[in-house]
Amino acid sequence: MDDIYRQQIMDHYQHPRHQGELQNPTRREHDSNPLCGDSIYLDLNIDDEGTVQDCRFHGEGCSISQAAADMLCHVSRGKSISDLAAFDKDDMLKLLGIPLGPVRLKCGLLAYKILKVALVKHAMGTDGVEPHDGLKPPSQ
Amino acid sequence: MDDIYRQQIMDHYQHPRHQGELQNPTRREHDSNPLCGDSIYLDLNIDDEGTVQDCRFHGEGCSISQAAADMLCHVSRGKSISDLAAFDKDDMLKLLGIPLGPVRLKCGLLAYKILKVALVKHAMGTDGVEPHDGLKPPSQ
Amino acid sequence: MSRADFPIFNAHPELIYLDSAATTQKPQAVVDALSSFYSKSYATVHRGVYPMGERATELYEGARAYVAEFLGAKSADEVVFLRNATEALNLVAEAWGRPNLGPKDRIVTTIMEHHSNFLPWQRLARQTGAELVVLPVTGNGQLDMEAARRELQAGASVLAVTMVSNVLGTVNPIACLAAMAHAQGAVVVVDGAQAVAHRPVNVTQMEADFFVFSGHKAYAPTGIGVLWGRSELLAQMEPFLVGGEMVNSVSLKKTTFLDPPHRFEAGTPAVAEAIALKGALEYIKNIGFDSILGQEAALLELLLTGLGQIPGVSILGPEGHLREGLVSFLMDGVHPHDISGFLGEKGIAVRAGFHCAQPLHEALGIPATVRASIGIYNTEDDVRTFLRGLEDARALFTGERQWTTSTASR
Amino acid sequence: MSRADFPIFNAHPELIYLDSAATTQKPQAVVDALSSFYSKSYATVHRGVYPMGERATELYEGARAYVAEFLGAKSADEVVFLRNATEALNLVAEAWGRPNLGPKDRIVTTIMEHHSNFLPWQRLARQTGAELVVLPVTGNGQLDMEAARRELQAGASVLAVTMVSNVLGTVNPIACLAAMAHAQGAVVVVDGAQAVAHRPVNVTQMEADFFVFSGHKAYAPTGIGVLWGRSELLAQMEPFLVGGEMVNSVSLKKTTFLDPPHRFEAGTPAVAEAIALKGALEYIKNIGFDSILGQEAALLELLLTGLGQIPGVSILGPEGHLREGLVSFLMDGVHPHDISGFLGEKGIAVRAGFHCAQPLHEALGIPATVRASIGIYNTEDDVRTFLRGLEDARALFTGERQWTTSTASR
């Protein structure tokens, strides 16, 4: 039953759609899982209306961290930041579809964590106010 | 079988022969077992020939530490310091005659330890030389 | 009743164990928790990307969450696993205290502290120049609240106080002390070593800033202790020990550390012990504090009454005031060591000495005491046999009776 | 053969455990040592004047004596029981290093150290102003002895070095390094975490000054580690943690401490764990290092040969040189995490990551590695199944083969 998800993960891993860098991202955010060496950069182009016009990732890591990043870019493109504020941990895990133990959970959620931080910084950077509730950086 | 020794310990404890202080001891030495509150002073009168002319103890503590001190005073009186150098831990334990666990061993050996230190100090004090082998302070 | 849960009484059916304030015996459930973890799920935590490693991590982190709940903490991230209460108190003194205290600061503690909640502050005070203020006890063995109020109002940066005295049995009014301390901006460090197995603890309600305890006094294995700390404080603190398992990234130039609680758990932790600690706390919860408080109070009453009837016995600690199920006492003319040695040979385990509270003994002007302390497995018979043994010891050591074979054997 | 001694393989007959460098499984004898102590002789140590307390003390101090003998130490008083190797290394850095080092001193260590033997020195160097010198490895994964000689001759106050690298498997020539270090008056701190379970250790012969290891990597429980130190050095050191059980006498004015080793064991120690550690070392001694060395070398050979035949695999660590039964490697195009995750689902436990040796990975310019490591219970079949699993992982993650149900299940 997991197999279809696994195949999908392998597919995103081996044939990523959104890997690469943006030329002039409005925001570039990075994070890593030092324990396993996963490291991801997320580039975002967010327009004045707060819509994610484009989204790309690069970096290194295991199939799960890379596939998760690719899937997340796919989901994010064209979404408004308030749509994305509603996208939570569980949604990310549902997207991946396979059960993850405590260690690999970190791989699966790395890109998600980066996106959340990027959106918070964006919110703070553009209007200088504290992020509203939906945009708090997720606690580790 | 231990009973005769126990009776003897109780007898020394309840009717000590050598409890008290010497008027002008040539050496007074003190030590304690802080964990249980045993505390003993040993007064010695050692003459120029190195003979223990008199020996008394005072202080507080359990039956074993007090009886051991009393017994040790008894043994020491009239002995030369070289005789006493040969008197070792095992002799002290034999004198007590009952098996002692690791904690009460410290009670049983407190007076013995004090005597050994006193003799070493005496040796160092009188002729200013390092104590010879038989007079090393016992390691804890 | 619960005596049957403890295998030690199977091996020693006659054993009367009245030294639970030193360390408690272990229920079968805790012994089994260890065996079962080692036999079925053993692996290192936080690292293994294989199912057994993930399972071990879940068990370990699950134990942390359970401890947090047991203590009424807001989050599992506030719970740090260490070796014992002593290590936890040292960690607070060093990692929180040392960088925050200087010659202008006052460290307030009490004369009834266990060495483990006294020495770390004594050393810190000496080395930082902070003033060490030691609150006295009243004639009734309670903390002198008047002095507490006065000294705290004079300014305090830390209040380090035990929830329950391991010598007097006094239960201190922590919430009240914490309120007074917080009014001065002091950080409140509570030593819960004698409390967790015997009465409900809620760190949030008592408004502590740090709270520590040892597993081995709460029916759990040796080798595991807990530091609970308010997350804002833990977050500001530098690591205490450094090494594997607590880093974010390490390089020759720059090293960064994990967030609490892992920042404070350097090296491979006591995984099995933490998991078995959860088992022990579950055991306590299952019996329930209502039942524990009731049972222990009844035995304490019996103990206090019985001791009061033995000539020459004087009892330490508060009268007619909330107290823990432990009693320290003196007997005229009989050295504590002799009492505990004599009872020990009769299979009755009680403690003699300073109970790691020498300053208190010094302040009270007494050399050493005997302490009988109650655990979940004790019965009325235990207390009665102990009291009879004590009578025998008195008769014998005061010379009222001679030592005979029948005296010595039980 | 010895696999049958380990209950984990009873619970999981198919388990292939190749992560012994992280932590070892426990033989029944060790699990039994814990149960039996808790069920028959449990009490606190050094205090109880009752037979069970005395028995527990004898067992605990007996374990210390056994560890001393196992390490070839001169005296049991040189053995301190702590939580793990990490705590032991922190203790050395803080209690010996901090008061003895300053801006003129050089701390020499190596790039192959585990974080636990690196971070305490990195922190100490920063805070005292001492210089931290990190010796490199050669292209063949050995310690660069030329650099070692040069740097030590340039002056050194400490040499902190691992006996066996937990990533490269390299066995370092400790006696030779110690001689060079001592010629400069340096103190030699040896991290024996990866050694004690696999090869004979003699601290006297290797002329170490401090030697540390963790029980859990030597078939013993979690929560117990050992610091061995030369008695002259231990005697000069102030306590690290302070509290109960390590004092001579305490008062408001003056506190004095016990002699080593107890000076360094504040609070109630991990009594049961120390006793079970003795059980584990006895287990090792009974099998014998001749047999262990032979068996592990044979499996290592098989492992190295097999890995060498898989396309795209590159092996870390020395070739044709003494090495431990552990191999870290990389596979072209497949992330270490995926390898270990994939194998994990097949019941094969290997580790992926930096293995708490990030500086080494950084120096070698590699992101993370997979590590397979051998214990006393491993068989040739284990290694063969592992190698087959690795082939499958390669085929799958490089896209040579598609993910199917048959790939995933074993």
Ligand SMILES: Cc1ncc(COP(=O)(O)O)c(C=O)c1O
């Ligand atoms: C070489 C080496 N040193 C030190 C350690 C730290 O051991 P522990 O985590 O048990 O303190 C390890 C184990 O991870 C190791 O392999």
Ligand SMILES: Cc1ncc(COP(=O)(O)O)c(C=O)c1O
């Ligand atoms: C009140 C109190 N605090 C602290 C401790 C120290 O506990 P541990 O020795 O487990 O660290 C004890 C136990 O002896 C205690 O009774």
